[in-house]
Amino acid sequence: MRCIGVINQKGGCGKTTIAMNLAACLALLDKRTLLVDMDPQNHCAVGLAVPEDQIERNIYDVLISARSEKSLAVNSIIWQISQNFDLAPAGIELAAMEPQLAGKDRREELLRDVLAGLGDSYQYVVIDCPPSVGLLTFNALRASDEVVIPVETGYFALHGLIRQLETLTILRQQCSQPISFKVLASMYDVRTKLAREILNELRKNHKSDMFQTVINFNTKLKEAASFGQPISEYDPSSKGMRDFMALAQEIIESEQPHNLEKSVESVESQLRAISKTADELLTESQQKLGVRSVRGEQQDKKISLQEKIDNFYGVRQNQGKVEFVALYPRAKSVLLAGDFNNWQPANTPLNPQGSNGRWSVDLPLAKGRHSYRYIVDGRWQEDPYNQNIQPNEFGEYNSVVEVK
Template identity: 45%
Template sequence: MRVRQDALPPRWGEVARKQIMRTIALINQKGGVGKTTCAINLAACMAHMGQRTLLVDVDPQGHCAVGLAVPDNQIEKSIYDILRAPAGTATIRDVTWQIATNFDLAPSMITLAALETELHGIPGRQDRLADALSRVSKDYDYCIIDCPPNVGLLTFNAMRAADEVVIPVETGYFSLHGLAKQLELIEQLRKQCRQDVRVRILATLYDIRTKLAREVLAEMREQFGELLMDTCINFNTKLKEAASFGQPITEYDPASKGFKDFQKLSSELMGPAPRVTLDLSKYLSEPVAHPLTAEAAIENAVEIVEETLAEIQDGVELPEPAVAGPIRRSNRAVQQDVRSAVETLARRADEVKAAAASHGMNVRRNGTTQQKLEEFYGVRQTPEGILFVAHFPNANSVGIAGDFNGWAPHMMQSDDAADTYRATLPLKPGRYRYRLVVDGRWQADPHNMFSEPNPFGELDSVVEVA
């Protein structure tokens, strides 16, 4: 349950702490690097470890509130009201929500996007966040600031207020390519702010199974060694599930790899560390060159696409089927998106192969696009009907039963390896419930994320046919 902080009684009897609040800003002008996920779960883990933590969202998208299940229609005041008010006339305590013990949130709203225009030309506008945080510095041990994916007044306010800056960087090629420019931009902001802040790089969305991620992380360590944090946030579906349920990972699954990663990150940030400042002459004196030759780069590109295809097909670390609730998009729409992604990746692999052939290079791809699609597990619509594909390596028989066949199991056909089972059913438009029967045991389809409870206290998988 999320509670407005001003609705709670004062914290009587609290012993004043000598520690001064440390403010950490998460900044990256590139979106999709897991910045908000890091901000939410870092703050939650610090609170879980007994540190009084404030999470401040200065991104007008307001995703911190969404990811922590704070009802948008109940947010009467946000950080926008604090930053637009004259200095000293409003306090962050007026807008904070208590998320958990030791964990408060100062949410954002879309109105924050107009702040830069409203404060244009007003002296001291770049110090408004620092001023607001200074008045609650005795109430918290740590403040985490989630910044917008752009450079403007809001990010400048965060830099002015911060003691440390953490740059979340996805372990992908384009993120690595833009990291040097991102560091240069942070250095320019630091000079404009005229303050010394510690800058650290945090590798996120790291998937050790892919060659690209391993190479990018190694390149980051070589180029930015002392700036790169020891902690690396691994790709973990539990983090995405936690956000969809409006919970930090500390509440959703404290046994997950995601929780352990953020616990390690919290310990690293909370522990003593030498102050590291940027020296562009050291890191950017020469352009960062990729060590691969042209031929090796093309072969590596093909391998990357193949690995990505394999991850989609194999359903790596699929979450438990989600109980049906308010779903904004239909199953069919999601299935079409996944199919489109697979087709796009396969087409790109074919294009890379053609480019390699034009240069006299022989790059091998395992299987055609259609074969890749046929190996994709789950449910999808085909010209012949609805195709169900399941992967059960140790099964002797797999059947499918549902509303469409009176719940009488229809045996699925297995391939030569006897681990992939398929069934194509000519279903009319509608919504159907079904289950798989694996060696006589009834269960939900592990490759279909959409399900709903049945009268027997278990889950039925759900498919929609348009």
């Protein structure tokens, strides 16, 4: 049984999406797979259409009773999702586990002990973790032979790669057994040339510490979860499906890691090196870009390059107006709908800015909080360059702008 923890203290970097779809694809490749949800938010059940109100017992009950006479077996909480694919759901009670077990001996090893009781029922166990580093994540860590660290590689996220890897410092203090750690680039935006170049370079330099597979940003993955299906059921022909099949295959083909003497310290320093390379490449590319634009526009005053790049997409405010800027090189029309136009996009198009794929519009908006979405060639979506989002009633997300 190979046990794979999906760990990163950063929320929204794709852990649950990866855990669910990796498990689904391993199952599709004939591997008996159990997905264990250790996040009190129980997102795996939601994303796999397990009715939450009918979950009577969850992994909390198993863990909390593990060392008592009336211990509850993992088997008794399992939901079958599809052939070869089972889920051990989480529950909100998990959030209280840490204080309840304060001072208890070997409390970080409960999950490991419990999974050991499964014997050979499963070939793979995938563990989804909460976005924090505490008892639940330590339990996942102790139970894992391998750890997948999803790292969001959208353009903006690359700036703070090191922050995404901070988890490692904490794990280092907690981890005694040998584990293989590997970074998985997630939410990769292939449309951004810079992100593309950086990823290629990282992969060249840090081959053994990163998965060859990259999980691209693919809205089908988001849609699949909102329909309660893994991508293998929702859209088997999607790019998201291709990525997860490739990941499952890469994991199956990689032998159980054998260079286990590799210490966590050395893994940590390798990950730091990855992050440093990313920062260097980013700075280098920005400098190149700066030289070109300064010469090209014959400006003697140096523009802040960072400002130039950061302002390229997203929303910015300028003297009572809000500018919406998006990059859609292949789009034929980009419209804007929001609470400010009664969600009627027809009269608020973004205008193409030359032939570089950049679209923008200036709107005078009242002070306060506004929600909006783009309609790109007829398809509604959130603004991919605005990280301020909130769920809407359709199970999707609206982008949000706060006008000051």
